[in-house]
Amino acid sequence: MSSVHLAVSTAGYTMPPLWRVLTKSGYFLGLCGAIGATVTYATAVRPTLRASHDQADDTAVLRRRTASYLAWAGVVLLVAGYFQLAARLARAGKGMPFADALAPGRLWDYLRAPAAKGAWIAQGTVYLVQNAVLVLTAAVLIALFLPAARRRLDALALTALPLSVAVTLIAAVPATAPKNAEKVLDLALDQVHIVAGTVWLGGLAVLVALAATRGRLGDGAGALWADLWRRFSLVAMVCVGAVTLSGLWMSWKHVGAVDQLWTTGYGLFLLVKVALVAGLVTAGGFNQFWLMPRIAEARRTDQEATLRHLTLRHFPAVVWGEVVLGLAVLGVLPLLSGSARTEGGSPQAESSAGVFAAGAALVLALAVSLYFTAKASDAIGRRRGAAVPAA
Ligand code: HEM
Incomplete structure (x- = not known):
């Protein structure tokens, strides 16, 4: 506790105001709901x-639950988008009190402000387009409250998917041309980080919400859920790889030395965030290496009750834990404000051929390790199956 106090209070760290913390966490929660749920719907x-x-x-029970989940995700996105826009205005230029920035008239003026000198487009216009897409995404999702629209779940969810991803991508369009290719890479990796992170956390959340329907599912639901978890595991694994790589790039940009992880406020909150993510990865590993093989075995040997217990009781319980950790990640990320390099007096990060070579080696190592993780989990499942005679 004392080292937290020291790093946060003495190392030049500025704690963001509460409205900034809540609006940023809320915005990413809104994206998790929309991006995470639509991508998970489409892929798993x-x-x-x-x-x-x-x-x-x-199938009908799960489709109904998906539709109402997506409709509520639209409401959350709309509300979070409004507060996020007000927070942008409160931070723009000389800034204004957050309560004043909530006024619709002021927001409208902000969105229509002329372009700054040297900008190819007004920053307000970028946010105007982004928010128009956000409202459209929310409208498509909210339509799922209507019974008639529910029959078109596929069409609406698959329309909301690219729209919700566009919400974050459009906000990242720079109003002034990036100085060099590395700035473009920064922007691209930031978006990879956001999309992969929201798919991962948002996917876990929608699946626990769907698993809560277990009381209404028939006897054969275990096999269906085994298939669902298997498909989502693959999506989650790709997301873990993308979040880790992009996160490492951003960490290198903002942290100049390992000891800055505990001597600066920024570093400390990054350390907390990485510890929470490590908890998520550990729970994912447990699912992959302990639960998935047992599920595969129960499926092969026709142990219906065991399969149902594993897929609809055990698995969701672990995933609930992951959702709680994910919420903590969302709570911590607004506290990553400023930069440990500035706090610790390190020079700005400078890339070189060596840095890119190390990055490429890391991409390769991660791809190989994810591939072997999937293979190993499969092999364990097959071995267990061979050891137990079929019922
Ligand atoms: C569940 C996993 C994760 C999620 C959902 C997540 C999500 C996010 C989000 C939404 C942001 C804000 C981006 C923005 O405002 O443009 C962010 C920033 C950041 N993340 Fe993550 N992240 C995750 C894992 C990681 C990991 C594993 C690392 C490090 C290896 C990391 C390092 C960073 C850093 C350094 C920033 C701050 C960038 C800045 O100061 O501008 N993240 N993360």
Whole structure:
């Protein structure tokens, strides 16, 4: 506790105001709901439901729950988007009290302000387009409250998917041309980080919400859920790789030395965030190496009750823990403000051929390790299956 106090209070760290913390966490929560749920629907839920056409009742229950989840995600996105826009205005230029920035008239003036000198487009126009897309995304999702629209779940969810990703991408369009290629890389990796992070956390959240329907699912639901978890595991693994790589790049940009992780406020909050992510990865590893092989074995040996218990009780319990850790990650990230390099007096990060070579080696190492993780989990499942005679 004393080292937290020391780093935060003496190393030139400025704690962001509460409204800034809440609006930033809220905005990324809104993106998790929209991006995470639509991508998970498209990559895991939809293909699983299509493959289980012989379980029409279970499929209908899950489609209904998905539709109401997506509709509420639209509401959260809309509210979070409004507060995030007010926070942008409160931080723009000389700034204004956050309460004043909430006034719709002031927001409208901000969005229509002329371009600054040297800008190819007014910053307000970029945010105007972004927020128009955000409202459209929310409208598409909120339409799912209507029974008639629910019959078009596929069309609406698959329309909201690219729109929700565009919300974050458009906000990143620079109003002045980036100085060099590295700035473009910074922007691109920041977006990779946001999209992969929101897909991962948002996907976990939508799946625990769907698993809560277990009381209404039929006896054969275990196999359907085994398929769902298997598909999502792959999506989550790709996201972990992308979040880690982009996160390492951003960390290198902002942290000049390892000891800055505990001697600066920025570093300390980054350390807390990475510890929370490590908890998430550990829980994911438990799912992959302990639960998935047992699920595969129960499926092969037709142990229906075990399969149901593992997929609809055990798995969601672990994923609930992951959702709590994910919320803590969202709570910590607004505290990553400023830079440990500035606080610690290190020079700005300068890239070189060596840095890019190290990055390329890391990409390769991560790709190889993710590939072998999937293979190893598969092999454990097969070995367990071979050891237990079929029922
Ligand atoms: C569940 C995993 C994670 C999620 C959901 C996540 C999400 C985010 C988000 C939404 C931002 C804000 C980006 C912005 O405002 O433009 C951010 C910033 C950041 N993340 Fe992560 N992140 C995760 C994991 C990681 C990991 C593993 C690392 C380090 C290896 C990391 C390092 C960073 C850094 C350094 C920043 C700050 C960039 C800045 O100061 O501008 N993140 N993260």
